[in-house]
Amino acid sequence: KLENATIKAELGRASWKLLHTMMARFPEKPTEDDKMALKTYMQLFARLYPCGDCARHFQGLLKKYPPQVSSRNNAAGWACSMHNLVNERLHKPQFNCNNIGDFYDCGCGDEDKNKDK
Ligand code: FAD
Numbered sequence: 001k002l003e004n005a006t007i008k009a010e011l012g013r014a015s016w017k018l019l020h021t022m023m024a025r026f027p028e029k030p031t032e033d034d035k036m037a038l039k040t041y042m043q044l045f046a047r048l049y050p051c052g053d054c055a056r057h058f059q060g061l062l063k064k065y066p067p068q069v070s071s072r073n074n075a076a077g078w079a080c081s082m083h084n085l086v087n088e089r090l091h092k093p094q095f096n097c098n099n100i101g102d103f104y105d106c107g108c109g110d111e112d113k114n115k116d117k
Helices: 005-024 032-048 052-064 072-089
Strands: none
Touching (some): 032 052
């Protein structure tokens, strides 16, 4: 089957959206189990990402820049810089990671405000 750049880009946008939104909801003070979960998630995400070329390249980036999982801020900043590395490779503009704060909203309100904030 032919490569379809439109579909591939759509998959990318959807995936980044999920990834950054997850980081925006990662606990401010993660437990050891939370940290392990995010590290494992990223390894499996990189391994199973459906575009093989993208996955291979992203696995290389993960090796070089292991996930930062010590806090929500660190995790969100790390994911932003990973996305910027991919942007760079694809000749896309860099995103200002200082503005990531309120950019990704899951729309799920304060349902867990008593859990980890
Ligand atoms: P995207 O890069 O999809 O970004 C979507 C939106 O996120 C942007 O409009 C902007 O609002 C915001 N954004 C941009 N940069 C950041 C950032 N640093 N942090 C937070 N938010 C940001 N495509 C390929 O052709 N080759 C590849 O090798 C490849 N590898 C990929 C690897 C992974 C892990 C993923 C998830 C995607 C990959 N893609 C790859 C897809 C590619 O990254 C884009 O998603 C796709 O090209 C669509 O680009 P876009 O310009 O719409 O914006």
